[in-house]
Amino acid sequence: MAAVYVGTVVGAGFATGKEIVEFFTQYGAFGTIGVFISGGLFTWMGARMMVMARRIGAASYQQFNRYLFGNVMSPLVTVIMTAMIMGVVAVMIAGAGAVFEEQLGLPKQAGIMITLCLSFVVMLYDIKGLLSVNALIVPAMVLFSAVVLFKLLAMGKWGGEGWLTIDHSLKAFLAPLSYAAFNLTMAQPVLVPLAQEADDETTVQRGAMMGGLLLTGILLSSHFVLLSFPHVLSYDIPMAEVIRSFFSLFYWMYILVIYGEILTSIIGGVFGLQRQFRTMFSVSDSLFLIALFALLFAASLFRYSSLLSFLYPLFGYISFAFLLLLCMRKMPK
Numbered sequence: 001m002a003a004v005y006v007g008t009v010v011g012a013g014f015a016t017g018k019e020i021v022e023f024f025t026q027y028g029a030f031g032t033i034g035v036f037i038s039g040g041l042f043t044w045m046g047a048r049m050m051v052m053a054r055r056i057g058a059a060s061y062q063q064f065n066r067y068l069f070g071n072v073m074s075p076l077v078t079v080i081m082t083a084m085i086m087g088v089v090a091v092m093i094a095g096a097g098a099v100f101e102e103q104l105g106l107p108k109q110a111g112i113m114i115t116l117c118l119s120f121v122v123m124l125y126d127i128k129g130l131l132s133v134n135a136l137i138v139p140a141m142v143l144f145s146a147v148v149l150f151k152l153l154a155m156g157k158w159g160g161e162g163w164l165t166i167d168h169s170l171k172a173f174l175a176p177l178s179y180a181a182f183n184l185t186m187a188q189p190v191l192v193p194l195a196q197e198a199d200d201e202t203t204v205q206r207g208a209m210m211g212g213l214l215l216t217g218i219l220l221s222s223h224f225v226l227l228s229f230p231h232v233l234s235y236d237i238p239m240a241e242v243i244r245s246f247f248s249l250f251y252w253m254y255i256l257v258i259y260g261e262i263l264t265s266i267i268g269g270v271f272g273l274q275r276q277f278r279t280m281f282s283v284s285d286s287l288f289l290i291a292l293f294a295l296l297f298a299a300s301l302f303r304y305s306s307l308l309s310f311l312y313p314l315f316g317y318i319s320f321a322f323l324l325l326l327c328m329r330k331m332p333k
Contacts, residue, residue: 001131001194001198001203001204001207001208001210002207002210002211002214003131003135003138003139003211004134004190004191004194004268005046005191005207005208005211005212005214005215006134006138006141006142006214006215006218007133007134007138007261007264007265007268008134008186008187008190008191008264009042009183009184009186009211010138010141010215010265014222014261016237016238016240016258017222017226017232017237017238017239017240017242018237018238019179020219020222020223020226021226021233022175023038023176023178023179024038024175024176024179024219024223025223025226025232026232026233027172027175028227030172031172031175031227032220032223032227033176034172034175034176034179035176035216035219035220035223036216036220037176037177037180038176038179038180038216038219039212039213039215039216039219040212040216041180041181041184041323042180042184042211042212042215043208043212043213043215043216044212045180045323045326045327046184046187046208046211046212047204047205047208047209047212048326048331049064049184049188049191049192049208050191050195050204050207051195051201051204051205051331052064052067052326052329052331053191053192053195053196054196054198054201054204055201055331055332056332058196059192059196059278059279060189060192060193060275060276060278060279061078061081061188061189061272061276062074062078062276062280063192063279064188064192065078065081068322068325068326068329077318080315080318081185081189081318082273084186084315085186085189085269085272085273086296086299087299088186088265088269089265089269089270089273089296090296090299092262092265092266092269093112093116094108095262096111096112096259096262096263097109097111097112097115099111099255099258099262100114112297113297115262115263115266116297118263119263119267119270119293120289120290120293122267123267123271123285123289124286124289126271126274127194127197127271130190130194130271133264133267134264137260137261137263137264138214138264140256141218141257141260141261142214142217142218144250144253144254144257145217145218145221145222146221147250148221148225148242148243148247148250149221151247152225152228152246155246177320178316178319178320180323181316181319181320181322181323182315182316182319184319184322184323184326185315185318185319185322185323187268188272188322189269189271189272189273189275189276190268190269190271190272191208193272193275222239225239225242226238226239229241229242229245239254240254270289270292273292274288274289274292
C-alpha cells in the first residue's frame, strides 16, 4: 500500500527533477523547509483521506467528492477530475513514447503501443497488478535516489550557492502547500478505492503514513542533489544533467527509473478511472480497458498544452479547496 501511494504521487515531472526545482529547489533553504511541509501533509492528510474513504465506504473518487464537496458541487468537481486524469494519463503515454524515441531510437508509436500493452496486461490483474508493479518499481526509485545522494556526498560535491538562497516570498510559502494539495487530489482516484481493499483500518493508516514518509525521503534526497548543481533553473530536465555530469554510469538506470515512474502513473490513473466507471456502468473490465486505451492512444498523438494550460490553474484552485475540506470535514465514526 505504501508503494502504491509513492508510485501514484511520483510521476515523470518528479523523476526529471523539474517539479522539484519549481516547487522547492529554487527557493534554497526555504525550499528545504517546504519539503518537510509537503512531506508532513503527504503523511498526515494521505492517511486521513484513506481512513475517511474507508469509513464512508467510498468505492470511487466521485463518492468521496460527494462527501467532501456536497451533492451540488461534487458533479462538477468529478467531471473536471476525470478530464484531468485522462489528460494527464494521455500526456504520460506520449512521454513514454518520447523516451523510446529519444533514448532508444525507436518510433514513438512503438513506444506508446508497448506501454499500452504493458499497462493492459497489468490491469487485467486489477488490484493485484497495481500492487505488484508498484512493489517492484518503487523500491528501485528509492534505491536510485539514495545511491545518487550518497555518491554525491562521497565525491565531495555537496553544497553550492543554491543552499544560500533564501526566498521568503508568498510564492515560496504557497509552493509546498500547492504541491501537496495538487498531488493528493490527483492521487485520490487510486487511494480512495485502494483503502477498501485492505483487511483493516490499521493497515490503511500505516500504509499511507509509510508512503508519506518514503515520499518525504525521496523528495529530500532529490532536492539536496539538485541544490548542489549550478544553474539548475536553466534546464528542462535538470536531473538528467546531474546524472550526465557526475554519474554517467547510472544514466541508463536513470532512464529505466523515468520509464518506471511514467508506467506507475499511467497504471494508477487507469485504475482510478476503471473503479469510477465500474460504479456507473455494467461492462466487462476487458472491454472497458480496450475502449479506454484506444481513446488514450488517439489522445496521446495530439498536443495537450492548450487544454492543460486551461485545466491546471482551475484544478489547482479545486486542489486547495480539497485540502481545506479534507482538514475540516469531521472524521466519520
